Amino acid sequence: MDILIFIISMSALIYGADFIIQQSEKIALHYNISHFVIGATLVAIGTSLPEMAVSMSASLKGSGDIAVANVIGSTIFNISLVLGCVFLIAKKISPNRDLFAKDSAWSLFPILIFILMAIDGKLNAIDGVLFLFLMAGYLLFLIGSNQIDEVDEELAKEKFQWTKTLVLLIVGFLFVVVGADFAIESASNIARNFGISEWVIGLFLVAFGTSLPELTISIKSALKNNADLAIGNIIGSNVANFTVVLGLSSILNDLNVNLRENIFDISAAVIVSVMLVFITANKLYNKSAGIALLVILGLVIQNSLA
Template identity: 80%
Template structure:
C-alpha cells in the first residue's frame, strides 16, 4: 500500500507543479515581474511550506534535532540534487538575471548567520525574530532589484483573471504540499520496513521529501526553458528555510543545536552553498556543474550513512 501511495503522491506533485509554474508566470507577466523574483518569492515560499510544517511541528514537540536537520538537509538537497538535475536535464540554461552580482550573497548569508547564532549551542526566540527580519530584507531586496523581462507568448494572449489564477495557484500548491506530505510518510514507512534508523530518516528522507516541491517545480521550469524561475526557486527556498522555517520554529520553542553532532552536515550545506556562488560567478550553467553537484551529494550521503 505504501508503494501505491508513494506513486500517487508523486503524480500529485508533478500535476500540482504544472499549475504553480503556469500561474506564477501569468502573474509575473501581468505585473511585469521577472520570473526570478516570482520564483524566489511566491514559488519559493510555497514550496518551503512542507519544511515549515515539519520543523515547526518538531519544534513544538521538543524535537530540535529534526527541526534543524530538516533545514540543513533540505539546503543540501536543494542545491546538490535539485540544481544538479536542473543543469543535467535542461537543454539550454541562460538566466536573464546576473545571479552572481545580485543574488549569490543570499546563497551564503543565511547559513553564515545560522552558524554565528548557533555557536552558543542555541537558536533563541530573539535569534528567530532576527531570522524573520532577514526574510523581510530579502523580499525588499528582490522587489527593488526586479527587472522586466519577456514571458511566454501563449500566456500573454490570455486575458488575466485574478479569481481563476488564484484558484489554480492554490490548487497547485495544495497538490504539491499534500503530495509531498504523503510521499514523506509512505517513504518513511517503506524505509522503516527495511530497518533504516530514525536519524537517517530525519536527515535524508524527511529532508528529501520536503525538497520534492522544489525538485519538481525547478526541473519542470528548466525543461520549459525558464531557468530564472528554476534557480530563483532554489535560492529563495534556501533563504526561506533558514529565515522563516528556523525563525518560526525557534520562536515556538528555542532550538538547541549540537554543533559537534551536526558539524559534517553543516559543513556540507556550507560547501554546496559556496559551490552555488562559484557556479554563478563563472556562469557554469552546464552538465559538468550538474554532475559535480550530484557527486558531492553522493559523497555526503556515503559519509553520513
C-alpha cells in the same frame, strides 16, 4: 502502514505546492515581474511550503531534529541534486541576470548566520524574529533589483481570474498543511521502528520529499530554457528555508541544534553553497558543474548512511 501514509502525505505536499506555485506565477506575471524575481520569491516560497509545513509541525511536536535536519538536507538537495540535474538537462544556460554580483551571496549568508545563531546549542524566538527580518531584507533587495524580461507568451494568453486563482491557492494550502501533519507523524514512527535517528530521517527522507517541488519546477524551467527562473527558485528557496522555515519553527518552539554532532552534514550544506557562489562567479553553467554537484551529493549520502 506508516510508509504508505508517508508516501501519500508527501504526494499531498507536492500536489499542494504545485497548485500554489502555478497560481503564484500567474499573479506575478500578470503584474510584469521578472522571471528571476518570480523564481526567487513566489515560486521559491511556494516550493518551500512543504519544508515550512513539515518543520513547523515537527517543532510543535517536539521533534526539533527533524525540523532543522529538513532545512539542512533541503539545502544540500536543492543545490546538488536540483541544480546538478538542471545543468545536465538544459541545452544552454545563459541567465539574463548577473547572478554572482547580485544574488550568489544570498545562498551563503543564511547558513552562516544559522551557524552563528546555533553556537549556543539552540534557536529561540529571538533568533526566529531575526531570521524573518533577514527574509524581509531579501525581498526588499529583490524588489529593488527587479528587471523586466520576456513574459511567458502561453501564460500571458490565459485569462487571469482572481476567483479561480484564490480557490486553487486555498486548496493548495490545505493539501500542504494536512500532508505535513501526517508526514511528520509517519516519519517519526519510521525512525523509531527502524532505530534510525530523527536527524537522518529529516536529512534524507523528509528533505528529499520536500525538495521534489523545487526539482520539478527547476527541470521544467531548464527544459524551457528559462534558467533565470530555475536558479532563482533554488537561491530563493534556500533563503526561505533558513529564514522563514527555521524562523517560524523556532518562534513556535525552541529548536536544539548540535553543531558538533552534525558537523559533516552542516559542512556539506556550506560547501555546496560555496560551490554555487563559485559557479555563478565563473559562469560554469555546464554539465561538468552538474556532475561535480551530484558527486558531492553521493558523498554526503554515503557518509551519513554509513
